[in-house]
């Protein structure tokens with residue numbers, strides 16, 4: 320059976336890429352996973368290339384040089400940064416994605432992963448248990464680029480037989496690398512501040528409830544989908560995946576149960592409008608049916624693990 324042999328990861332230094340790369344290297348071989356990013360951060364003897372995904376020619380050169388057959392395309396500008404600089408978000412998220420799909424088409428790559436997001440939804444989408452196939456009218460440039468990514472990936476699948484896959488990640492919570500400028504970043508920042516200062520000022524209101532997922536489940540979903548038999552898939556680039564859903568005050572309460580001195584206050588900013596346009600919870604039955612998805616972490620088990628990992632990381 321054909322499988323992923325030489326893997327390229329774009330945006331490898333980001334929140335997800337920095338944990339995906341070691342996992343892929345463990346599974347597929349150290350030298351078979353080529354990490355790339357715009358960041359100039361060599362990785363010892365591990366294959367690493369500085370690569371701006373807007374440079375399609377350089378991307379094609381790297382794919383040729385290493386004999387790449389699979390790409391995990393993680394480079395992007397996230398929602399909050401994207402609202403500050405929509406033109407950059409368009410260039411990187413649409414231009415970069417187009418280059419990745421084109422290199423996939425030209426070189427007949429085996430498989431490509433392009434993540435979408437809960438940001439693909441908008442205020443007209445049903446907010447609770449958001450269906451798989453529903454209204455996609457995002458109000459952010461980031462969300463618009465994600466819908467374009469879903470549709471373009473699907474187009475390459477039908478038009479060129481390119482095996483493009485993707486999930487709509489919820490907000491990802493993790494302890495290794497800080498998130499890169501999203502609206503769900505509060506759910507990571509809060510842990511650092513709770514441990515260091517015993518207080519946190521949230522940029523979202525207390526009742527704001529969003530779909531979230533712990534990093535081990537994010538990596539599990541990514542690999543499960545990429546390793547699923549193609550014939551089982553009815554969807555390709557736009558799978559809803561759920562982990563947990565909670566409001567800011569529910570997360571704060573869960574932290575307070577473990578750090579009783581912890582206090583939170585609220586100063587909502589421009590990110591509140593972004594969060595208000597997104598769902599509260601997600602129906603992921605298509606992912607469950609088509610490739611057997613189920614998450615391992617809920618809110619209490621995620622909070623326990625985050626605090627344990629961050630206490631070690633911060634030397635507390």
Ligand code: NAD
Nearest residue numbers: 330332333334335357371372394395434436488490491499
């Ligand atoms: P991140 O912001 O942490 O990392 C993105 C990486 O891309 C960074 O290392 C950055 O240096 C790199 N990058 C930026 N511009 C680039 C360019 N022009 N060329 C090459 N690299 C560039 O993002 P992440 O959280 O790791 O997200 C990875 C993917 O998952 C993105 O597509 C994102 O939209 C999606 N996603 C993430 C979340 C989340 O909560 N983290 C949720 C939904 C979807």
Ligand code: SER
Nearest residue numbers: 397398436501502503
């Ligand atoms: N976590 C991401 C963001 O907030 C969702 O795609 O931008």
